[in-house]
Amino acid sequence: MDWFTFLFAVEVAIGGLLSGVMYALVAIGFVLIYKTSGVLNFAQGAMVLFAALTFVSLTEMGLPFAGALVLTLLAMTLLGITVERAVLRPLANRSPMTLFMATLGLSYILEGLAQLLWGTQVHRLDLGISNDPFEVAGIFISTFDLVAAAIAGAMVAVLTAFFRFTRTGLAFRAVADDQFAALAVGLRLDRIWIAVWTAAGVVALVAGLLWGARLGVQFSLSLVVLKALPVLVLGGFDSVLGAIVAGLLIGATEKLAEVYLGPFVGGGIEGWFAYAVALVVLLVRPSGLFGQKLVERF
Amino acid sequence: MSFFKRIAPALLAATILTGGFTTAQADEQHFPLQSYRVGPYAAGGTGFFGGFIDYLNLINTRDGGVNGVKLTWSEGETEYEVEKGVEVYQRLKSNPGIAAWNPLSVGIAYAMIDGITADKVPLITINHGRTDTTDGRVFPYVFPLLLNPYSETSGIVNYIASKEGGPDALKGKKIVVLYHGSPYGKETIPIYDLLAQKYGFELTQIEVPHPGNEQGAQWLQIRRERPDYVVLRGWGVMNPVALTTAQRNGFPVDHIIGNVWSNSEEDVTPAGDAAIGYTAITTQASGKEYPVLQEIIKTVYDAGQGNLSDPQRIGSVYHNLGIVNGILNVEAVRIAQEKFGHRTLTGDEVRWGFEHLQLSPERVKELGAENLFHSINVTWQNHEGEGYVTFQQWDGKKWNVVSDWIAPDWSLLRPIIEKSSEAYAAEKGITIRTQADVDEVVGQ
Numbered sequence: 001m002d003w004f005t006f007l008f009a010v011e012v013a014i015g016g017l018l019s020g021v022m023y024a025l026v027a028i029g030f031v032l033i034y035k036t037s038g039v040l041n042f043a044q045g046a047m048v049l050f051a052a053l054t055f056v057s058l059t060e061m062g063l064p065f066a067g068a069l070v071l072t073l074l075a076m077t078l079l080g081i082t083v084e085r086a087v088l089r090p091l092a093n094r095s096p097m098t099l100f101m102a103t104l105g106l107s108y109i110l111e112g113l114a115q116l117l118w119g120t121q122v123h124r125l126d127l128g129i130s131n132d133p134f135e136v137a138g139i140f141i142s143t144f145d146l147v148a149a150a151i152a153g154a155m156v157a158v159l160t161a162f163f164r165f166t167r168t169g170l171a172f173r174a175v176a177d178d179q180f181a182a183l184a185v186g187l188r189l190d191r192i193w194i195a196v197w198t199a200a201g202v203v204a205l206v207a208g209l210l211w212g213a214r215l216g217v218q219f220s221l222s223l224v225v226l227k228a229l230p231v232l233v234l235g236g237f238d239s240v241l242g243a244i245v246a247g248l249l250i251g252a253t254e255k256l257a258e259v260y261l262g263p264f265v266g267g268g269i270e271g272w273f274a275y276a277v278a279l280v281v282l283l284v285r286p287s288g289l290f291g292q293k294l295v296e297r298f
Numbered sequence: 299m300s301f302f303k304r305i306a307p308a309l310l311a312a313t314i315l316t317g318g319f320t321t322a323q324a325d326e327q328h329f330p331l332q333s334y335r336v337g338p339y340a341a342g343g344t345g346f347f348g349g350f351i352d353y354l355n356l357i358n359t360r361d362g363g364v365n366g367v368k369l370t371w372s373e374g375e376t377e378y379e380v381e382k383g384v385e386v387y388q389r390l391k392s393n394p395g396i397a398a399w400n401p402l403s404v405g406i407a408y409a410m411i412d413g414i415t416a417d418k419v420p421l422i423t424i425n426h427g428r429t430d431t432t433d434g435r436v437f438p439y440v441f442p443l444l445l446n447p448y449s450e451t452s453g454i455v456n457y458i459a460s461k462e463g464g465p466d467a468l469k470g471k472k473i474v475v476l477y478h479g480s481p482y483g484k485e486t487i488p489i490y491d492l493l494a495q496k497y498g499f500e501l502t503q504i505e506v507p508h509p510g511n512e513q514g515a516q517w518l519q520i521r522r523e524r525p526d527y528v529v530l531r532g533w534g535v536m537n538p539v540a541l542t543t544a545q546r547n548g549f550p551v552d553h554i555i556g557n558v559w560s561n562s563e564e565d566v567t568p569a570g571d572a573a574i575g576y577t578a579i580t581t582q583a584s585g586k587e588y589p590v591l592q593e594i595i596k597t598v599y600d601a602g603q604g605n606l607s608d609p610q611r612i613g614s615v616y617h618n619l620g621i622v623n624g625i626l627n628v629e630a631v632r633i634a635q636e637k638f639g640h641r642t643l644t645g646d647e648v649r650w651g652f653e654h655l656q657l658s659p660e661r662v663k664e665l666g667a668e669n670l671f672h673s674i675n676v677t678w679q680n681h682e683g684e685g686y687v688t689f690q691q692w693d694g695k696k697w698n699v700v701s702d703w704i705a706p707d708w709s710l711l712r713p714i715i716e717k718s719s720e721a722y723a724a725e726k727g728i729t730i731r732t733q734a735d736v737d738e739v740v741g742q
Contacts, residue, residue, distance in 0.1 A: 121564075122538075271507030
């Protein structure tokens with residue numbers, strides 16, 4: 001292997017790692033809700049679209065960045081309250097499959113609502129982060145991707161601290177461990193669900209802003225969940241740290257596979273290769289690399 | 299924008315779903331539209347179908363229809379999904395006086411070929427569709443008007459050659475084709491291979507998996523290849539992502555040439571500065587300075603009848619494509635009326651009109667579309683009609699035309715098209731038409 005070939009392989013791996021962080025950003029939203037309610041929230045992608053579309057439409061109406069951000073956060077809070085009242089509360093104690101199907105329906109409603117309110121046009125979202133690369137030892141590194149990675153890292157740190165050191169975070173964990181026990185000691189399940197859906201909404205907003213700056217704010221934003229699903233399978237559905245580590249692994253693996261295996265099979269393999277990796281891990285570790293092992297007694 | 303303006307598309311969709319809108323009665327010619335106004339490709343759908351309807355409206359309002367025959371239409375929402383498109387076809391095909399179908403979707407068009415052939419109603423796939431449907435000997439009712447994928451490929455290669463100083467200068471150049479991972483994206487793989495052999499350029503074709511929202515690996519491969527040009531054969535979100543990823547990899551945007559589905563405002567606006575200098579092929583210029591656009595603004599929009607909810611989109615790429623599509627449909631009806639009478643025509647009579655759709659540059663000028671598009675010359679054998687192409691460059695705010703009208707290498711392409719269509723005919727047991735079949739028309 002000559003020096004150029006080696007550098008290129010390193011560059012592919014670094015590019016993949018940075019892409020993986022972007023996948024993890026979306027996956028974290030799934031984890032938050034799964035961790036506290038055991039529901040795989042299929043609507044997370046639609047929430048990403050809804051948040052980004054609301055934000056960019058508000059800025060286009062002349063609101064400053066901070067004003068649009070605050071209003072969008074309020075909108076996501078309102079969404080959290082609505083979901084709790086209209087979907088979760090009536091379906092309390094139903095099977096996980098019922099709740100999953102409810103989030104599937106919610107996904108379509110949110111996509112339709114977002115387009116109904118803000119239209120179907122494609123929007124440009126400029127966060128002021130440079131898209132130009134810089135060079136380190138012959139390797140191009142994207143400034144935008146580095147900033148996105150820093151934001152994702154900060155978010156993981158905040159969420160970890162939140163779960164570990166705040167009363168609400170501890171309540172989240174208690175509900176995640178045992179809903180009935182949490183209720184028995186006086187925890188308000190409704191408030192916790194509102195809080196966790198709002199937190200997932202905030203994560204969706206951050207992911208929506210970063211992905212929206214990359215893709216443009218458009219319907220396709222809701223499809224970024226396709227990148228997050230193998231990350232969840234690999235990292236475990238209930239681990240924030242798992243989402244980050246799995247995001248990095250999936251990102252690097254799929255890029256290396258596309259570049260080095262793709263040419264032998266006609267290319268275009270990264271879309272399914274990530275799922276293949278996740279499936280292999282499922283066979284070995286059904287709860288993912290960092291997921292809690294579930295023990296059920298019958 | 300008011301709430302009611304925002305919910306107009308949804309109200310429209312609801313009206314459509316409940317079977318609203320007029321259908322053709324006596325002396326009316328009907329256009330069923332499998333439109334997509336919501337979903338991932340709504341921006342293109344609203345522009346194209348908006349332009350088409352605006353032109354039909356202009357003909358009705360200004361001229362009282364085509365020789366007194368009013369033009370009507372009904373819409374069915376497909377969200378660009380094949381199964382919904384087929385469902386809309388089944389639902390609307392019993393409407394009386396259908397002139398032609400215009401789904402603007404490769405998948406829906408493929409699914410309809412057998413049905414519309416049995417119905418004897420034309421299927422228009424302007425600028426897209428199966429390349430071999432150009433051969434009217436095998437596909438009597440399918441019309442990939444103006445530009446089929448092979449002609450598009452030839453036009454792009456000819457443009458690159460013109461930038462390099464002629465076809466001979468292509469020898470030894472490196473070209474990468476970045477294509478969407480779909481039947482649409484893969485359609486041109488063999489023709490790029492053929493042109494690479496003919497002109498002697500090095501070719502690498504790289505697939506981007508659908509939907510194309512992550513292209514890091516592909517652009518790293520491109521950086522390793524160090525090509526002279528990248529041809530972008532994209533669709534939807536793949537296009538702006540390609541441009542921003544190219545920028546992140548230091549590839550010069552003015553050496554990226556987009557195909558006909560990578561040439562709209564929606565493809566470049568999200569990419570911001572990364573798209574400035576990007577060039578793409580088109581069959582119709584954008585802008586609203588053309589007389590037909592001015593008439594639409596004056597007659598349709600100033601009367602509050604415009605189809606686009608945002609008038610800023612008048613003259614955009616998709617809107618103008620819809621208008622050109624309207625011109626071609628209406629002129630086919632007009633030509634057919636001269637033979638069969640000024641009345642509601644059958645689908646087969648309109649097919650005859652399309653097979654005689656010859657609009658010279660002079661006739662295009664009379665229609666108020668000079669420089670909007672060049673000309674068309676459809677025959678019973680050639681359903682594409684030898685459309686000319688031009689190239690436009692994005693300056694950050696609008697597209698600017700940067701080339702003359704360029705003719706693809708039709709004589710090179712025709713034998714390949716015939717080989718494919720004849721194979722299709724053999725597989726399906728289709729008898730190849732002759733000149734004598736053209737005038738056998740199912741009338742009223």
